[in-house]
Amino acid sequence: MSNIRTTAAPTPLPLTEPTAEPARPMADFDWQIAMLWTALGGSIEKKFLCNLHLATLLELSSQAGITNRRSGTVPLSPLEATAIIKGYQLNHFGLDGSLFDLRDPQAFEAELRAHGIGVYDSSRRIRLLQRLYGALASQGLSIEILRDRRDRGLSYVTDRRSPYDIYHVSERVRLRVTGRKGAHVALIQVPQGTRGPIDTLWPSAAHPDTELTQTRAGTSELIVPGYGQDAIEFRPPSDFYRLLAVEGDAELIALFSCGELARAAKQGFAGAEEEDTALGEAPPRMTEVDAGTILAWLDAHPDAPLRVAQLEYLLR
Incomplete structure (x- = not known):
């Protein structure tokens, strides 16, 4: 008899799939910035929709800082949130910066949509403002408000602690734009946000002169209105405003009069002296049709010169 023993084969263990690690949810800032870039994709250059540009906005030494924030390892600070808002x-x-306090994707998207950001804009006036803000010049073009000291004996003192100038209803001023000799300039006023009206302060039928001319000091500027004419008066409502000086070709700048220059020419007033028309009339208010006309011109002339200067002020 053989002394070899036999034993029962071991029962095989049931086959099971490897346990998958649960998917880690995206950090808030990761989906927030991805959603923001999706909205902005059609309105700004692609080179600005990347971690490298974000690192530049936050003054970080490398993209690693952005990676840490997108992964949730490092929280986004309120100061950094504000830097992103201003950077874009x-x-x-x-x-x-409170936009990044929204932790619900639907609420975040709704906020972008409500403010007409990028692909969510439905207004031609908003699209025009986006085009103009994209042409802001860092140098060579400026706008400033000149106080008229003859308007009254007593005046309020500007709060120098404010980052912008403060003016008061009924105060009278002039505007000075300095830029490229021979270029033409339009001046528009926009209240805080995007849903308010866009008023054209210059040009109008009463004030068609838009060309920057050289001064004795060698600069090229336009004073609005010119000396010897009544000054501009601040009128209600009190609000935070932006003045935009738009520099370009005469044909483009004439469109900012919202049709007034064209109508005046048809009526035979093109050669009328400015002094013959009172300045106190309301400035032209831009409509969707006016904004669409300007946008169409810009699309048809992609290489035409366009620069914009901005000035912010508070009216009390």
């Missing part, structure tokens, strides 16, 4: 010029549309 979302503050021009009434947004601030």
